[in-house]
Amino acid sequence: MQEDRLLPALTVYEAIFMSVELRMPNMAPKDKAKKVERSIEEWGLEVCRNTRTENLSGGQRKRLAIAQELVNNPPVLFLDEPTRSFQL
Numbered sequence: 085m086q087e088d089r090l091l092p093a094l095t096v097y098e099a100i101f102m103s104v105e106l107r108m109p110n111m112a113p114k115d116k117a118k119k120v121e122r123s124i125e126e127w128g129l130e131v132c133r134n135t136r137t138e139n140l141s142g143g144q145r146k147r148l149a150i151a152q153e154l155v156n157n158p159p160v161l162f163l164d165e166p167t168r169s170f171q172l
Contacts, residue, residue: 088145
């Protein structure tokens with residue numbers, strides 16, 4: 085079974101913030117926080133923003149994993165079964 089690799093001790097906010105830190109280290113802290121907030125809102129993760137990733141549902145985990153990858157607006161993104169855990 086394929087699983088998204090998330091650090092279980094981090095909250096949703098912390099996980100996305102870590103992605104921003106790693107991908108955009110020179111961005112101003114205020115702008116990083118705005119980017120995290122926008123990502124949480126865009127991916128419908130508001131209700132679980134302070135939830136540790138180990139306690140997320142399958143759909144929430146998938147949305148978080150995608151949000152982490154899209155946070156820096158990559159020109160190309162390859163997804164393998166991106167809707168597998170989504171509730172459609």
